[in-house]
Amino acid sequence: MQPEIELVTLAKAGDMQAFQRLVELNSGKMYGAAYRILKNKEQAEDCVQEAFLKMHLKLDTFNQQSKFSTWLYSVTVNVALDLLRKNAKHAQCSDYDFDQIPSASTNSPEKAALLSNIGRVTERAISQLNDDLRVAFILRHYEERSIEEISQILELNASTVKSRIFRAVGRLRKTLQPKVGDYETLD
Amino acid sequence: MKPWTEEDLILLYYQELDPALTREIEQAMAESSKQSVQLRRDYDALCKMLGDALESDVPEPSADLNQQIMLAIREAEAKKQQTATVRSESNQQHRPAIAESLGERMSRWLAGSLDSKLRPALMFLLFAVIGIFYLGRWSAMPLEAPIVDLGAPSKIEQSFRPSDDASRRVLLTNVSSHIETSQRLLTLVSNGGDGLSGELEPRRQMIDELISFNRLYRRVAVRSGDTMLANVLQQMESVLLEISHTKSSDDAQWNKVRERLDGTDLLFKLKVTDKRINHELI
Structure with a gap:
């Protein structure tokens, strides 16, 4: 199995398979965090999808000296917080x-x-x-x-x-x- | 004994306490004094709350979550490439053509068609036109510009702004049409025999478009709180994705899709949803 950092380098160079592997490795973790913040399965899935889209667009800006997982969490949490602000759904419970x-x-x-x-x-x-x-x-x-x-x-x-x-x-x-x-x- | 706080205990639980303090607090808990017993009890209570009481489950994500993520990324990538191609093509084709035609015509006209005696007269005329233009602008300029609220809608805008109800009706009409088209496709798949793959092949692009529209409508439904519609669209999306990814020659795979369609009663649900939407529209 390729180490994550290698996959990130390949994905940065435009290798879609490498990015797909990164999605497979991390989507579960990101979904868990998003679900715990949003408390809604569909919204959590949308959040993960949007987060990965943003990551794909901004992959060039990722500084490989910091941890990839930190960056993933950072993007996902921000998307989730944006969704929370939009829906204010958490207020209902x-x-x-x-x-x-x-x-x-x-x-x-x-x-x-x-x-x-x-x-x-x-x-x-x-x-x-x-x-x-x-x-x-x-x-x-x-x-x-x-x-x-x-x-x-x-x-x-x-x-x-x-x-x-x-x-x-x-x-x-x-x-x-x-x-x-x-x-x-x-x- | 040093007075330990709840914050120290929380940091100890999460293994974030300084190593020297960790040793110190562990030693304090190992003692048999009254304070040590209390400290141990406090820490045990905290462990119980954070360890047992705060357990919570996360439901499994959809089986095709990764597929959906990659599909969205590929769509975004394709759109980006398409835009880039259109831009570069228009840059390459139109700009040189315009530059050539304007530049060449001007130079040919100035060099060839104009007599040397006419040139000063033409220059004078050109300056006169530019002067009149700027004079006109200066004289038309008001002394104090009125303050305009750019954020406020204009009267025309106000009178033509569609109401929320009208927007919803337009949206529902589109959703209904989307459901009807999808329903026809799914009926074709459900009833399809050996020639199904041949029948679906020319509809590949339509299936991809249905997936994109479905995702859009599902998100709108989620945001507007229509969970019933969102759930049906979610189910339909996964079936459409499966149809899109199924190889045309794989009969076993098609049978699976058909079984899934029958097992989830999706066609029936679509019929009911469409009826509900039409009822709301009426």
């Missing part, structure tokens, strides 16, 4: 009432129901974060990008990225912990 979810402090069948609801609750809790915090958190937590890489993707300094991640975790904890109760009791 921010009216979830967390007080309606039973507390886990009691040892009852409610706890089992709560556990099955955790995924849904988590998604709602994440969607309640504002876009800045949410994107930084998604990139660190789900996409496992380092803080340094996130600062390059979002064109921010590292301390701002850290601060956004801290605030995101803090808010998620505040939202989720009262519902989940003491995490140790869930085992």
Whole structure:
């Protein structure tokens, strides 16, 4: 298998097969990030398609000293954020009432129901974060990008990225912990 | 013991804490003091929340996502090349021709047809015409130019601007016509026998155009929130792509396309969607 950097060089020279290989290698990752930001399968697919189109057009401008994956994430996240701004669709799911979810402090069948609801609750809790915090958190937590890489993707300094991640975790904890109760009791 | 903050614990969880501090915090957690126990509990709680509670699934992307990406890129590339070719052709063909005709005619006219006595008179006439032109412009210039709001629509624009409703009707008419054309093609594929590949061969360009239009209409449907229409167009797009990529001689492949068409009831869905659109139009 050819290393990614070699494929990038070939694609820059106009080799469409090399670019296709880059698409095959990275579209899944990009789709995952786009889906987590947009929370909509079709929009995530459109976002990935648009991101690759932009990358193909701007491949000449890619500086091979930086990581290709950082560039990919940077383009995809920007396209996703543009889509979010256009649709403001995320606002529709921010009216979830967390007080309606039973507390886990009691040892009852409610706890089992709560556990099955955790995924849904988590998604709602994440969607309640504002876009800045949410994107930084998604990139660190789900996409496992380092803080340094996130600062390059979002064109921010590292301390701002850290601060956004801290605030995101803090808010998620505040939202989720009262519902989940003491995490140790869930085992 | 150093007072550790929640931020330190978050950085520790994501392995972003300075190595020296990481060793220090791990040592602190290994101790048996009350503070150490609390620190361990806090860290465990954080790990539970970030590790277990924050798991979320991502649905699988469409099987033909990569194909669609490459198709879009190839289309964009083809358009770019087409534009470049048209530009270079027009540059090569028209410019020299114009330059030759104008330049040659002028020089021939000046050198050959004009008498040497007439030249000063002609020069005077030329200067007089230019002078009158600029004098006219200067005298017509207002003292203070009125402030014009370029952003504001003109009266003519306002009276001829189509309403949102009119735009939607035009769009729906086009979508309906697109669905009907696609429906005819899919019916042909669904009923096609041995001669199907021969029948489809002259329609290759039409299929590619249908794919492009379908993508456009699907995006408009997604953006306007018509998920039902968007879903049907999404299904149709993948079938159209499959038809476009199927080799004409591959019978097994055609059977697969037919099975997919029958299995998804796409023709029926298209009929219903078309009816819905026509109903809305009425």
